[in-house]
Amino acid sequence: MGPLLVIAAGGTGGHMFPAQALAEDMLARGWRVVLSTDARGARYAGGFPDAVERRVVSSATFARGGVLAKALVPFRILRGVLAARADFKRDRPAVVVGFGGYPSIPALGAAVLMKLPTIIHEQNGVLGRVNTLLAARVSVVAAGTWPVAVPEGVEPVHVGNPVRAAIAERAGAGYIPPGDYPLRIVVVGGSQGARILSDVVPAAIGQLPAALRGQIKVEQQARAEDIARVTQAYADIDVRAEVAPFFDDIPKRFTEAQLVISRSGASTVADISAIGRPSILVPFAAATGDHQTANARGLVDANAAIMMPESRFTPAALAEQIATVLSSPEGAQKMAIAARGQGRMDAAQALGALVQELAHTGARQ
DSSP: OOOEEEEEOOSSHHHHHHHHHHHHHHHHTTOEEEEEEOHHHHTTOTTSOTTSEEEEOOOOOTTSSOHHHHHHHHHHHHHHHHHHHHHHHHSOOSEEEEOSSGGGHHHHHHHHHTTOOEEEEEOSSBOOHHHHHHTTTSSEEEESSSSOBOOTTOOOEEOOOOOOHHHHTTTTOOOOOOOSSOEEEEEEOSTTOOHHHHHHHHHHHHTSOHHHHTTEEEEEEOOGGGHHHHHHHHHHTTOEEEEESOOSOHHHHHHHOSEEEEOOOHHHHHHHHHHTOOEEEOOOTTSGGGHHHHHHHHHHHTTSEEEOOGGGOOHHHHHHHHHHHHTOHHHHHHHHHHHHHTOOTTHHHHHHHHHHHHHHHOOOO
16 A cells, blocks of 8 residues: 555635545555545545545635634644544554645644645645645645745745646647637636636726627636626627636636636646647736736747736726737737746646655654
8 A cells, every 4th residue: 555645625626636646646656645624625635536535624714704603723634633633543544635725724734733644735825824824834835836936944846836737638728719700708716716706807808899709618616605696798799609707617618718707726727838838817806916927928928829907807908808808810810829938837746746755854843
């Protein structure tokens, strides 16, 4: 029986997708893999291989709930840490890897207490709250975006952001530039959707020239409470649209798209870069340390993406940028090629190699 890797992740797809990529790589290396997450994170674990054991632990966040719920957060997390430590005493992990978010605290906290080899992987250009808390306590900090802002005294290792096998299989898939045929625009706002995209994108497409608008089909991810109004908005301008709260076939949709409009979460940026598609990126203004702007910088500097801050993300401004991309086949093709050049397809393997190295050398706290 192979060594045990415990992967601690949860909260959003942004944490779970690179965790899934590492799980796929480590299984191929002959390791056993356990996913430690909370009930919310478990909803995003459907793509993990069947060989990965799921363990749902107690966790909580200060970001939601009332005063009483927030007061109970430390106790719920402590309960999760104690449960994880009991699990680890029965089946000792060789390495524990956390991908950020409060659901990663129980397993990483237990591992730190037991002095087990530990890694945190930060997907963004700025460490999140949990990873900032743990950075000085774990063996290694692995960075997905480079450069990354870390606490003083911490020396990160750049591995890139792992992409799932379903994305990797489509790496560099041929791009069909805009032309005189149906054009697909895929709109995603992170695993939770984004209200500003629901507000602005349909209005922007409504302002496009009628001939161009008539070619477009939109596939848009929206929050459940926004689906009806977004669907109606597209019907009102006679644009074909598929609107849903979550797409589980993003690799296929990105492959077939002429343009992606998206938040600039690290995992989404990694997926766009791997497949190679022109994009309009709208960083989440309230993101910790403005990390989504940092995430988008590589694609923007490579002329592969257009970045639109929320303060300038208006229907008229977006319509202008959409028309610029879709009216220039040669320019769109260049953007797709440039995006593909930013992809790091060996990220899962690099992180997997780091796990194996740490298992052999032990913790370096």
